[in-house]
Amino acid sequence: MANHSLEVLKLSVLFDNHFFDGAPTQVHFIENSTMVGTWIDEQGAANLTIGLDRIQFMNSDQLAFLIAHEYGHLVLKHPQKTLEIQQQYGVNSTFDEFMLSFDMKRDYSKLMREMELEADLLGAQLVLGLGHDPVAGASFLLSETKSIQHPEGTLRVAKIKSGKESIQAEDFSGTFGDLATQLSDAEVLAALVPSYTQPIDSIDSTVKAAVESWPASDTEGGYAGDTLHGFEVSVLLTVAVLVCALPRWWRKTSGT
Ligand SMILES: [Zn+2]
Structure with a gap:
C-alpha cells in the first residue's frame, strides 16, 4: 500500500510539473x-483525493491510468465545469441529480459522461507517454456500471481501445525529464517533506500529503535524499491521511 501511495505522489509531482x-x-x-x-478549493488550488482501498490491488498500469484520468479532469478544468453544470441544473446533491426530470437528467448526464470520456482519452495519452498500456490500465473500469455521471465501464474501455491507434503519447521529455518516475522513494519523500522536524506522534491525522515543497527543477539531483534514509516509509505515509469534508461539487466517484 505504501508503494502505491508513493507511486501516486510521484505521478502527481510529474503531472504538476508538466501541466x-x-x-x-x-x-x-x-x-x-x-x-x-478531484476538486478545486476556495483558494483555487487543485485537490486530488485517493481512497486507499481503491488503489490497494491495482497494478502499475492501472494506477497510472487512474491518476492520469484524474489529472485529465484537472487539466480539462472539469471540476469547474461540473460546478457550472450543476448550478445550471440546480443540482446540489446526488438526490437532486436523481430527482431531475427525464429530459433534464438525460442532458445533464450526457454533459457529465462526456467529461469522463474526455478525461479517459487524456489519461490514455498521459499513460502512453509514460510507457504504460492504456487499455490494460483502464481494465479496472470493466466492472463499473453506468451512473448519472459515468458511462458504463465497458464503453469507456472500448473507446480507449478503438482510439488507441490515434491517441498521441504525451511527451514528458521537456518539462521534467521524466525525473519523478525515476526517483527513489527516499528522494520523493525527501522532496515532499524537506525539513522534517516534528516527531511523528505530534502530527495529527489531518495533515495533508502536500506536494508543496518540491524543489524547482534547476535543483535536479540536489535533493536531501539522505536525510530520510532508513526512514520508515509506511509510517511517514500515515501522515498523509486527510479526511476532508466533501465539497458539494464532489464528483461522485465510487469509480473515477
Ligand atoms: Zn473521472
Missing part, C-alpha cells in the same frame, strides 16, 4: 475508502 508549472496539487489519501476525485 501546472509545478503548482502543487494537494493529494489526500483516505483510509477505508474507495472514493477518488
